[in-house]
Amino acid sequence: MNSADGSGDHADDGAGFALVRPAAPGRFVFASPHSGGLYPADMGADPALPEASLRSAEDALVDRLIAPGAEGGAALVLGRLGRAYVDLNRDPADLDPALIEGAGAGAGSPRTAAGYGVIPRLSGDGLPLYARRLTLDEARERIARVHAPYHAALGEQMQAARARRGEAVLVDWHSMPARATQAAGGARGPDVVLGDRHGSSCSADLTRRLRRAFEGLGWRVALNQPYAGGWTTQAWGRPAEGFHAIQIELNRALYFDEASRTPSAGWSRTQKGVARVIAGLLADDV
Secondary structure, eight states: OOOOTTOGGGEEEOSSEEEEOOSSOOSEEEEETTOOOBOOGGGOOOTTSOHHHHTTTSOTTHHHHTGGGGGGTOEEEEEOBOTTTOOTTSOTTOOOTTTEETSOTTOSOHHHHTTOSSSOSBOTTSOBSOSSOEEHHHHHHHIIIIIHHHHHHHHHHHHHHHHHHSOEEEEEEEEEOGGGGOOGGGOOOOSEEEESTTTTSSOHHHHHHHHHHHHTTTOOEEESSSOOOOHHHHHHOBGGGTEEEEEEEEEGGGTEETTTTEEOTTHHHHHHHHHHHHHHHHTTOO
């Protein structure tokens, strides 16, 4: 299981997620829906699929990078299962009719049509995950067992934070493959992409603070391009109701060797940098 180290007595493990409760909770909830690396036997993926492809969409090590958040008062909600099994950052209604029998023609979003619905049809590197189709009952059971409990836990933490502090702030942490933002000629793209649904999902101050903090590390920061915030950010980004949400994408080139799937030479620097950003963000949340 990929989960935050040092969670101690405050960790509650669910079937599909781990919840790390801080000793002194504040306004913040940190989520990492895609850092899990467990694949249940009932997935039934194509046996010819390389493991590297199966795992290519994981947000590798992001749960470890955000672990310091619990010490600063942020609750951590961490996905444990691989994204290829169920994508926790998708609308549970986004069923892919090309993969799931009985899903209904025309169902789902453009992302689903491209192969990346709540139960993906393709791996992160574009290979078919299955040599079969899933039944609708199989898909619904998977969503009910994994997706629904994760979001119930996330919702409980957000509601509790707003009740406690008058507002709740969700930071949804992700990583992006280096190729995702490369410019023409292979030039490296931004180190961080902040997604606030084009200014609608959180206060402008939160976006500004995070941008300044990451730029203070010497990292290049982009806003909303190519990631403006996924389903979770959209669902919880309701500032008028006291719920703020922002998505953070970290470039894996900072810290991860995608070929060997191991921490790169930049791991220590990135770990310290993210911890510094987190400490600054949570410093006034007491």
